[in-house]
Amino acid sequence: MLVAESQVDGRERALVECAAPSLFPPHVSCVAVRFPASPPASALAVLPRELADARPERQAAYLAGRHCAVRALDALGLPPFAPPYDGPNRPPVWPAAAVGSITHTGSYAAAAVARAENAVAIGLDAEGLVSDRRARGVATLVAHHEEMDVARRAGLSLGEALTVLFSIKEAAFKCVYPIGRTYFGYLDAKVECPARRRGSGAGGTASD
Numbered sequence: 368m369l370v371a372e373s374q375v376d377g378r379e380r381a382l383v384e385c386a387a388p389s390l391f392p393p394h395v396s397c398v399a400v401r402f403p404a405s406p407p408a409s410a411l412a413v414l415p416r417e418l419a420d421a422r423p424e425r426q427a428a429y430l431a432g433r434h435c436a437v438r439a440l441d442a443l444g445l446p447p448f449a450p451p452y453d454g455p456n457r458p459p460v461w462p463a464a465a466v467g468s469i470t471h472t473g474s475y476a477a478a479a480v481a482r483a484e485n486a487v488a489i490g491l492d493a494e495g496l497v498s499d500r501r502a503r504g505v506a507t508l509v510a511h512h513e514e515m516d517v518a519r520r521a522g523l524s525l526g527e528a529l530t531v532l533f534s535i536k537e538a539a540f541k542c543v544y545p546i547g548r549t550y551f552g553y554l555d556a557k558v559e560c561p562a563r564r565r566g567s568g569a570g571g572t573a574s575d
């Protein structure tokens with residue numbers, strides 16, 4: 368479903384599907400949307416109890432992510448089922464036949480899903496661009512010097528480099544955490560592949 372003339376003051380007034388990131392192999396179904404700052408009243412009934420009193424932005428983000436998940440499952444021929452919420456900082460609970468990942472930032476949400484026989488896990492993350500000023504303050508908390516050097520040598524600004532590395536690490540965490548249920552921090556992971564493409568999203572699958 369693609370709807371034109373859907374923005375008011377630069378924000379969506381309805382949930383609209385947009386081009387999904389082409390980060391994944393063909394067996395991964397990826398759906399992305401732009402969504403409004405607050406959810407329609409008609410959707411509130413399907414929110415999990417924990418989010419009943421959450422800010423409207425959080426409710427809207429949750430619902431947009433679930434919309435993407437349902438559509439991505441459907442595209443794989445799996446029952447279009449919204450994965451239940453398992454609490455803050457917990458992975459969504461996917462049906463046994465599927466693995467997947469959800470992200471939302473600002474007014475953008477996306478989900479990537481694969482059949483469980485094709486992938487062990489998926490990590491997907493989207494981030495708004497971090498400013499150079501902010502990146503200067505937090506770079507050492509997120510990235511090793513070598514990682515920043517590689518990203519800067521590829522032509523990224525400080526903010527772009529930090530955003531890409533942060534997003535890759537968040538995607539990696541979302542991919543790996545559901546397998547071992549082990550928490551690890553940004554400096555526990557090391558990105559060794561130079562980021563050649565500009566962008567503010569990251570995704571990957573674990574297949575063995």
Ligand SMILES: CC(C)(COP(=O)(O)OP(=O)(O)OC[C@H]1O[C@@H](n2cnc3c(N)ncnc32)[C@H](O)[C@@H]1OP(=O)(O)O)[C@@H](O)C(=O)NCCC(=O)NCCS
Nearest residue numbers: 429456457458469470471536537540541544551552553556
């Ligand atoms: C969990 C975490 C990665 C979420 O990332 P985020 O950029 O804050 O948020 P996003 O919008 O991109 O993703 C949120 C979605 O991720 C999913 N998610 C939450 N916790 C998750 C986890 N532990 N594992 C997998 N997916 C998770 C959920 O679907 C969530 O959306 P929902 O609450 O509406 O269901 C982040 O909050 C976090 O805890 N990071 C610290 C751990 C980390 O990244 N370490 C780096 C290792 S290199």
